[in-house]
Amino acid sequence: MEPFVLEKADNGCELLALAPFTRAYPQLSAGFTTRLGGVSRGDFSSLNCGLHVADEPGDVVRNRRLLAEALEFPFDACTYAEQVHGNEIQVVTKAWRGAGNDSREKALQAKDGFVTNERGVYLHALFADCVPLYFYDPIRQAVGLAHAGWKGTALQIAKALLETMSAAYGTKPRDVRAAIGPSIGACCYEVDDTVIGRIDRALREADEEATVQPADVLCYEQQPNGKYKLNLQQVNRQIMIKAGILPSHIEITGLCTSCHTDLFFSHRKEGGRTGRMAAWIGLREA
Template sequence: MEPFVIRQAENGCELLMLERFMNACPAVTAGFTTRRGGVSREAFGSLNCGLHVEDAPADVVANRKLLAESLELPFESCTYAEQVHGKEIQVVGRGQRGAGNDSREKALQGKDGFVTNEPGVYLHALFADCVPLYFYDPVRKAVGLAHAGWKGTALQIAKATLETMSAAYGTKPRDVKAAIGPSIGACCYEVDDAVIARMDKALDKIAPKGGADDSDWPPFYEKKPNGKYKLNLQQINRQIMIKAGIMPSHIEISGLCTSCRTDLFFSHRKEGGKTGRMAAWIGLRE
């Protein structure tokens, strides 16, 4: 069953709610935006949440405010970052609350993963094909969010996020509930030998024989007749989570492909690079 359930807010925003997280703990809010229900125009129509994509900044801020309003969150508590496709994790306290919500210059700089145990701090990350990773520790009352493109996946950002939660809050991976959100699927994600070489190095650390050719493991990638590869970033991130100690039964995976569903999502690859960004969010309500 698809873990991200589409809902339309009263203000028109169409959102995908991570309802199992939220039903398990009413304090948690988590989900993913669609491209529908905002004010941006043309290639960025309409709920673009990215300030870095040549959209009108005022429209992007208006969209971010619409998102906060639809979730009944104070906009001044919504926190954003400048992402760099790395694996650096930011521990976010109340002092960083609201960073970057209306300005790239004020955003958390050079980070692709974020964790907090502070109620009233709402973490946001931006996507247009890359994989959103969600973490919730119901024992230590902490949450995390990570942005995993192929580079972040190869760097095992999921593991880095868990390690940061463990160091900061005493999180035990076996307690963590995780989710892997909508992203480009293996159906649409074609990569070359250079990317696969990087993936093989990561897979050597998390699965026998690199995983790709072992019948006991999921098909992390598949070679195509044209010499390129279909890459399954979702399954690789799932395996990294399992290797890091998260129970397989605690991991939810979306079946929605951002490239297949450009009616619903922005897709950097499908739309030739000129498009908007969805926002993933997670936080603990006050």
């Protein structure tokens, strides 16, 4: 069953709730925006949440405010970063609450993963084909969010985030609930030997350090033209399992951002001129 369920807020935002998380843990909010229900125009129509694309900044901030309103979050609790396709993780405390919500200059700099155990701090990351990764430790009440393009995936950002949660909060991977959100699927994602070489190396390195070996799963398939169809969602799932998350604790979407440009922005499908969706996760204040 698809874990991301479409809901329409009273203000018109159309959002995908991470239903297995939010139904089991009412204190948790997690999900993914669509491109629908905002004020942006043209190529960025309409719920573009990315300030780093060529959209009007005022429209983007208005969209982010609409998102916060739809989720019943204070806007000054919504925290954003400048992502760089790396694997650096930021521990977010209340001192960072609201960073980057209306300005790139005030965002968390050069970070692609974020963790917090502070209630009322809502983590946001931006996507237009890359893979959103969600983490929740219900024992220690900590959450994490990561942005995993092929570079972040090759750098095992999922493993880096788990290690940060362990160091910061004492998280044990077997306790973690994880989810893999809407992104470009193997159906639409063709890559070359360089990318596959990096992915193979990451999977081998994960194997060497793994305490659990998942069943063999096809993560890519060579095409007649010599290139490969790559399933980044499945690669990240394999890395999560090798890092100690139980397979039964991982939700994975069936939604491809490139196949569904009526619902999502897709950098590859739309030739690079497009908006960004936001993934979010956070623990509500009592």
